[in-house]
Amino acid sequence: xxxxxxxxxxxxxxxxxxxxxxxxxxxxxxxxxxxxxxxxxxxxxxxxxxxxxxxxxxxxxxxxxxxxxxxxxxxxxxxxxxxxxxxxxxxxxxxxxxxxxxxxxxxxxxxxxxxxxxxxxxxxx
Numbered sequence: 001x002x003x004x005x006x007x008x009x010x011x012x013x014x015x016x017x018x019x020x021x022x023x024x025x026x027x028x029x030x031x032x033x034x035x036x037x038x039x040x041x042x043x044x045x046x047x048x049x050x051x052x053x054x055x056x057x058x059x060x061x062x063x064x065x066x067x068x069x070x071x072x073x074x075x076x077x078x079x080x081x082x083x084x085x086x087x088x089x090x091x092x093x094x095x096x097x098x099x100x101x102x103x104x105x106x107x108x109x110x111x112x113x114x115x116x117x118x119x120x121x122x123x124x125x
Contacts, residue, residue, distance in 0.1 A: 001023070001024055001025060001095040001096065002021070002022070002023055002095060003020070003022045003023075003024055003090075003091035003092050003093070003094040003095030003096075004020070004021050004022075004091055004094055005019070005020050005088075005090040005091040005094060006018070006020070006087075007019075007083065007086070007087060009104075011104055011107075011108040012106065012107050012108040013108075014108045016078060016079075016083050016104065016108075017074070017075045017078035017079055017083070018072070018073065018074055018075075018078075018079045018083050018084055018087045019071065019072070019073040019087075020069070020071070020072050020084075020087045020088055020090075020091045021069075021070045021072075021091070022067055022068060022069050022070055022088070022092070022095065023067070023068040023070060023095075024065065024066065024068075024092055024095040024096065025065075025066050026063050026065065026066075027063065027064040027065065027066045028063065028064070029064050030062060030063065030064050031064040031065075032047075032050050032051060032054055032064055032065050032066075032067070033064070033065070033066040033067070034046060034047060034050055034066075034067050034068075034069070035066075035067070035069065037068065037069055037070065039069050039072040041074070042072060042074070042081070042084045045081040045084035045085045045088065046067070046069060046072075046084065046085075046088050048081075049084070049085045049086075049087075049088035049089045049092070050065060050067050050088065050092070052085070052089060052112075053065070053088075053089050053092045053093070056113070057092075057093070057096070057098055067092070069088075072084070085102075086102055086104065086110060089102045090102070101113050
């Protein structure tokens with residue numbers, strides 16, 4: 001499944017920019033596999049986003065997630081680890097038809113809900 005997300009906004013005097021295109025799919029083994037295709041500058045942010053997404057939205061520990069970053073366009077100084085994390089989570093939500101709840105508030109701060117599963121979280125796949 002393809003996930004796309006782009007942000008190009010100025011919030012409270014700070015500019016945020018990144019564009020992400022990824023392919024994501026469920027895999028049988030309990031693992032998260034990430035293919036970066038040359039976008040290794042942001043590997044830690046992508047890995048954190050994938051792990052967060054899987055923990056927050058997947059309903060079962062028995063299945064894993066495979067992600068391939070097809071395109072990641074950044075622009076210094078408007079791109080950082082947090083905005084890449086945010087964009088990848090949003091792109092994964094898009095790919096799996098989920099409503100994401102990670103946000104940037106009006107002051108420009110990131111709002112990241114606790115990632116542990118609760119009873120309201122259903123199966124992802």
